[in-house]
Amino acid sequence: xxxxxxxxxxxxxxxxxxxxxxxxxxxxxxxxxxxxxxxxxxxxxxxxxxxxxxxxxxxxxxxxxxxxxxxxxxxxxxxxxxxxxxxxxxxxxxxxxxxxxxxxxxxxxxxxxxxxxxxxxxxxxxxxxxxxxxxxxxxxxxxxxxxxxxxxxxxxxxxxxxxxxxxxxxxxxxxxxxxxxxxxxxxxxxxxxxxxxxxxxxxxxxxxxxxxxxxxxxxxxxxxxxxxxxxxxxxxxxxxxxxxxxxxxxxxxxxxxxxxxxxxxxxxxxxxxxxxxxxxxxxxxxxxxxxxxxxxxxxxxxxxxxxxxxxxxxxxxxxxxxxxxxxxxxxxxxxxxxxxxxxxxxxxxxxxxxxxxxxxxxxxxxxxxxxxxxxxxxxxxxxxx
Amino acid sequence: xxxxxxxxxxxxxxxxxxxxxxxxxxxxxxxxxxxxxxxxxxxxxxxxxxxxxxxxxxxxxxxxxxxxxxxxxxxxxxxxxxxxxxxxxxxxxxxxxxxxxxxxxxxxxxxxxxxxxxxxxxxxxxxxxxxxxxxxxxxxxxxxxxxxxxxxxxxxxxxxxxxxxxxxxxxxxxxxxxxxxxxxxxxxxxxxxxxxxxxxxxxxxxxxxxxxxxxxxxxxxxxxxxxxxxxxxxxxxxxxxxxxxxxxxxxxxxxxxxxxxxxxxxxxxxxxxxxxxxxxxxxxxxxxxxxxxxxxxxxxxxxxxxxx
Amino acid sequence: xxxxxxxxxxxxxxxxxxxxxxxxxxxxxxxxxxxxxxxxxxxxxxxxxxxxxxxxxxxxxxxxxxxxxxxxxxxxxxxxxxxxxxxxxxxxxxxxxxxxxxxxxxxxxxxxxxxxxxxxxxxxxxxxxxxxxxxxxxxxxxxxxxxxxxxxxxxxxxxxxxxxxxxxxxxxxxxxxxxxxxxxxxxxxxxxxxxxxxxxxxxxxxxxxxxxxxxxxxxxxxxxxxxxxxxxxxxxxxxxxxxxxxxx
Numbered sequence: 001x002x003x004x005x006x007x008x009x010x011x012x013x014x015x016x017x018x019x020x021x022x023x024x025x026x027x028x029x030x031x032x033x034x035x036x037x038x039x040x041x042x043x044x045x046x047x048x049x050x051x052x053x054x055x056x057x058x059x060x061x062x063x064x065x066x067x068x069x070x071x072x073x074x075x076x077x078x079x080x081x082x083x084x085x086x087x088x089x090x091x092x093x094x095x096x097x098x099x100x101x102x103x104x105x106x107x108x109x110x111x112x113x114x115x116x117x118x119x120x121x122x123x124x125x126x127x128x129x130x131x132x133x134x135x136x137x138x139x140x141x142x143x144x145x146x147x148x149x150x151x152x153x154x155x156x157x158x159x160x161x162x163x164x165x166x167x168x169x170x171x172x173x174x175x176x177x178x179x180x181x182x183x184x185x186x187x188x189x190x191x192x193x194x195x196x197x198x199x200x201x202x203x204x205x206x207x208x209x210x211x212x213x214x215x216x217x218x219x220x221x222x223x224x225x226x227x228x229x230x231x232x233x234x235x236x237x238x239x240x241x242x243x244x245x246x247x248x249x250x251x252x253x254x255x256x257x258x259x260x261x262x263x264x265x266x267x268x269x270x271x272x273x274x275x276x277x278x279x280x281x282x283x284x285x286x287x288x289x290x291x292x293x294x295x296x297x298x299x300x301x302x303x304x305x306x307x308x309x310x311x312x313x314x315x316x317x318x319x320x321x322x323x324x325x326x327x328x329x330x331x332x333x334x335x336x337x338x339x340x341x342x343x344x345x346x347x348x349x350x351x352x353x354x355x356x357x358x359x360x361x362x363x364x365x366x367x368x369x370x371x372x373x374x375x376x377x378x379x380x381x382x383x384x385x
Numbered sequence: 386x387x388x389x390x391x392x393x394x395x396x397x398x399x400x401x402x403x404x405x406x407x408x409x410x411x412x413x414x415x416x417x418x419x420x421x422x423x424x425x426x427x428x429x430x431x432x433x434x435x436x437x438x439x440x441x442x443x444x445x446x447x448x449x450x451x452x453x454x455x456x457x458x459x460x461x462x463x464x465x466x467x468x469x470x471x472x473x474x475x476x477x478x479x480x481x482x483x484x485x486x487x488x489x490x491x492x493x494x495x496x497x498x499x500x501x502x503x504x505x506x507x508x509x510x511x512x513x514x515x516x517x518x519x520x521x522x523x524x525x526x527x528x529x530x531x532x533x534x535x536x537x538x539x540x541x542x543x544x545x546x547x548x549x550x551x552x553x554x555x556x557x558x559x560x561x562x563x564x565x566x567x568x569x570x571x572x573x574x575x576x577x578x579x580x581x582x583x584x585x586x587x588x589x590x591x592x593x594x595x596x597x598x599x600x601x602x603x604x605x606x607x608x609x610x611x612x613x614x615x616x617x618x619x620x621x622x623x624x625x626x627x628x629x630x631x632x633x634x635x636x637x638x639x640x641x642x643x644x645x646x647x648x649x650x651x652x653x654x655x656x657x658x659x660x661x662x663x664x665x666x667x668x669x670x671x672x673x674x675x676x677x678x679x680x681x682x683x684x685x686x687x688x689x690x691x692x693x
Numbered sequence: 694x695x696x697x698x699x700x701x702x703x704x705x706x707x708x709x710x711x712x713x714x715x716x717x718x719x720x721x722x723x724x725x726x727x728x729x730x731x732x733x734x735x736x737x738x739x740x741x742x743x744x745x746x747x748x749x750x751x752x753x754x755x756x757x758x759x760x761x762x763x764x765x766x767x768x769x770x771x772x773x774x775x776x777x778x779x780x781x782x783x784x785x786x787x788x789x790x791x792x793x794x795x796x797x798x799x800x801x802x803x804x805x806x807x808x809x810x811x812x813x814x815x816x817x818x819x820x821x822x823x824x825x826x827x828x829x830x831x832x833x834x835x836x837x838x839x840x841x842x843x844x845x846x847x848x849x850x851x852x853x854x855x856x857x858x859x860x861x862x863x864x865x866x867x868x869x870x871x872x873x874x875x876x877x878x879x880x881x882x883x884x885x886x887x888x889x890x891x892x893x894x895x896x897x898x899x900x901x902x903x904x905x906x907x908x909x910x911x912x913x914x915x916x917x918x919x920x921x922x923x924x925x926x927x928x929x930x931x932x933x934x935x936x937x938x939x940x941x
Contacts, residue, residue, distance in 0.1 A: 064495045064498070145680065148681075148683050152495065153428075154679075157634055158679060161627060161630075165672045168672075172663060172669070220811075224810060225804050226811045228798070228799050231790060231791070232788045235790065236786055236787070239787070239855075240799075242770060242771075242774055242780050243800045243855065244771050244774035244775045246769070246805075246806075247771075249807050250810075287499075287502055324514060327507070327513075328506075331503040331505070332503065332507070334502055334503025338493075338503075339486070342496070
């Protein structure tokens, strides 16, 4: 029991943070927002998946991926392919020249379903594909790069190029992918109307539950020895390697895990928004995911979720009223988060909290300072000699 | 793939596509030269590099428009003048960016990436606010229009040849500056050992600032050259930034010769492929090949072996 | 050549060149069980490169490195460590954000795989071992201190402790007393004598006084080659050695 409390929940402080977040997304939002707005929040929360993945990967592991949109997209497209096939039954598509295939294929003169679409007729396969394909793809990239010690800036650039490649491929191969418009008109999931009010509520809550589970799972990883090693690799990679660890395996694992999380977010996006398009795959969405994590605090799982919500609320509010200002603001956010508060909202909150404790809890402070100030005696002798 | 062309036709196609490749090569190389200095020498990832190029392009457009309106007689000569101004405008913007942003982030390369991305968003939106979302292109002097026809089937545009010559001049200038001049020696010394360079009396802060400004200035020249082959919009820069990074990384970040070779091979591969398959697939194949090569040779094509 | 010996380390004909420059040139070096061997030499003699070669950080151009009759030149860094070779870097290389305890825990040789590290448990055995090592490296009182706050000398000891906890058969230390106070040097000399019981230790050092305190056998390296080797007092009188150290 204490294991669960200390490790997963993160003690008293972690529990408070988690309960507050759960209250906000599970109680406050559903009670105060109308369904349209709640659905919007649900969409934002799907971006929180890649943002959380970047906390693990970038904040703790020091590996900046500028291609998390790739995995978000793979998950989203996997789900969209299944839903599109369901929407393209021969009866629904009787007016096409080839009934039974998705409409965009028909427009592009395809006469039969491409082979890689076939298995997406099965829901079970689709779920497995969403969980496995992005992680397997990440494994291939990660193994190739980390085994050869490609890291830092080079990794960032190469992941970005992969995002570019996938975007061009999706846009260019419109007969197979739906092109720039993406895969649209998704209405039912196994015969169940996805656009109904009840479906929207259910998807919203599933999304929240998955997100909270992923936060817990990530906490488990970060509080284990793996977590300490991840930090150690970030700061002193050589020392870890010369302590007998195969560093690349650790990096590959966290990269695959990050890909998996992002893919789940992408699949939930498709379910809640009802379409998937290349504009959620490329460089711009990928780097925006980084800014979500950075604003929330690159070292804070929960911070990343607040960061995502905040930036997206801001984006919606601004692009409705002053679309011109938004890009300036977004640019300013990038610059200020790097220059002024590199630890994001979570960092500001911690400073503020310390400020409070310092001001009010002077009794405990006195107590604490006695403990922490037991500096080693030889250090003093050294400065004297 | 050869379907239906005679050898003569194929030869002409190769020559013309090859030349189209030279235009792409010129722009990529001019962009990459600036980036190779900034990234290769200083280790700064400048995601706003494309926007500095756009600054050069818009400067050219502005000068062309003003000349057309107020000094029509000057039209045949304005372009040379515009190149110089584009260099200084983009360079000055780079100088400011280094002063305001980059110099605080030298120890955090991944953070410069984010900050300069933010800068690029701001610059893009500024272009949109000032020049509008529509793409613009300057009225080119007449001697840049038209083409050169050595045979009936080959048709080589003059603007492409001009850009190629311009690129050659700039490349030699950069090479001279970096490897033969005293200033280049300081830059290279600073990259190799910042502390020691400071100790022997090099003002490393000044070197950094001017190096960054120089890189951006060259991007400005790239922008001026760019206006002769395509029109400029607020997001023009972003279209080239990833390709440019690939050129620099593929060439081996610190090697100018590598940068030239890699710009050449990437541009040629892409434009020759473009003729046979669709443009987007040509780009996919080129990029995939690059990524694969980089996975096997992460240090790029021309990097020397040193004790790390 | 020698196929099976009872030597801990046998380096034979080891050469490495960087762009034509031979940093280490046909080097032969043997270290016995329980031997404390010191390599000295002027700057650029190739001392650190030798350590880099043994622990796999640099790949040899030719030659062999046998550790307990196992060829190291073909192994990856982590495999060399797991075989029983520990290496301390010149500047203290510790995890500054972690406490002393956590530093030692991360170096504890269990949970070295991804899965193993995810389910690694801090049981009594681990805690006991960490306390034992901490006592040995004189850091028992500061186990819960963030290691960034340690003095320079203590950081050096901590890194030695992080190696000791893996119980290596060969311990390689790159200038362990650089930047230490006189008192810390003495303590470090004691520590080295203590830990060289039951294992071989290879030390690179500049400080001749310190070398005199600890050395049993000394090898003098110059321009990638061995200039002299043997007992400390004999080597010190060698005219070639004096020439290299004082001649220019």
